[in-house]
Amino acid sequence: MDTTTLYSIGELSLRTGLPVRTIRFYSGSGVVAPTTRNSAGYRLYDFDALLRLELLRTLRELGMDLATIQRVLDRELSVAEVAEAHADATDVQIRVLKLRRSVLRAVARSGSNPEETKLMHRLTQLSGEERRRLIDDFVEGTFGTVDADPAAVAMVRAATPDLPDAPSSEQVAAWVELAExxxxxxxxxxMRRTARCQAAGRTLDLDIESEVGEELTEFTRQKVAEAMEAGIDPLSDRGALVIDDLVHRFAEVLARTPDTEFRDWMAQQFEEAHDPRVDRYWRLVWIVNGWQLVPSLIPVYPWLIQALRRDRDA
Structure with missing residues (x-):
């Protein structure tokens, strides 16, 4: 191409695809100045101006502002420097858009009201540092006492929930519930009481577990955990076989009759010690972190209680 050729605004528009009014704006702003004017006073541009316009269009399409582009064209900044900065900014925008999409899907799925939607949006907009501070405050407020078990604190800290940059709608909903x-x-x-027991490898200090002893207590936990891992419904016939066996074992040790009254008594004993919110906390942590359920940490009390109540609720 002949680099000495001069182009009118109309010709530049045809070559670059930019509207004539846009080229006039850039020309008037000094971003792409005319090389000269013809005898009629019309602006003419050289090949360098054509290249500047093509680069300007590319950078604008990539989302760069005109002031930054001016510095690139004037060689105050390199294209590489600007590209790196804008790539970082684009990464942030992508994370924000993905998070916004997840919030919208969570709202659509749960049918949240306006106040719940605002809360969900506010909590998910927290920075990673702010989310960590929220959990740190929970850990300190829960275990920041002189008798706090270091193992319990370590266990909770090791499972710190951390919302990913591009969470699913399920993770967003879990994070909001967890934050509350x-x-x-x-x-x-x-949580203080439960975590201390779990960290020490013990179950909760239940009267019924103290009475039947450690061996039957651990056997019960193992059998229920296996049933849960196998996907056995506590209200199913297969669940009945598991719970019937356990009820008879407990009745034998306690010298009781394995009837409905005894089953209700067992259920009441476990209900008094079981707080479903603790189980819910761990499940929410697993969801937020995208973990698979750890069999050894699957709470057995809800399944056990539901199975024990089966006859009464039928």
């Missing part, structure tokens, strides 16, 4: 749960003082008190 950790602020509940009653829940913190229960």
């Amino acid at each position: 749960l950790v602020g509940d003082e009653d829940f913190r008190a229960r």
Whole structure:
């Protein structure tokens, strides 16, 4: 191409695809100045101006502002430097858009009202540091006492929930529920007790477990965990076989009759010690972090209680 050729605004428009009015704006702003004017006073542009316009259009399509592009054209900034900065900014925009999409899908799925939607949006807009501070406050408020078990604290910290950059709608909903749960003082008190026992490898200090002994207690936990892992419904016939065996074992050790009254008594014993919010906390953590359920941490009490209540609820 002859680099000495001069182009009118109309010719530049044909070559670059930019509207004539846009080229006039860039020309008037000094971003792409005319090389000269013809005898009629019309602006003419050289090949360098054509190249500047083509680069300008490319950078604008990539989302760069005109002031930055001016600095690139004037060689105050390199294209590589600007591209790196804008790539970083684009990464942030992508994360925000993905998070916004997840919030919208969570709202659509749950049918949230306006206040719940605002809360969901506000909590998910927290930065990673702010989310960590929220959980740190929960850990300190729950275990920041002189008798706090270091193992319990370590266990909770090791499972710190961390919302990913591009969460699913399920993870968004779980994070919002988790953020509300950790602020509940009653829940913190229960969490303190449960976490201490779990960290020490013990079950909760239940009267019924103390009475039947460690061997039957561990056997019960193992059998229920296996049933849960196998997907056995506590209200099914297969669930009945598991619970009937356990009821008879408990009755034999306690010298009781394995009837409906005894089953109700067992259910009541476990219900008094079981707080479903603690189970819910761990499940929410697993969801937020995208983990698979760890069999050894699957709470057995809800399944056990439901199976024990089967006859009464039938």
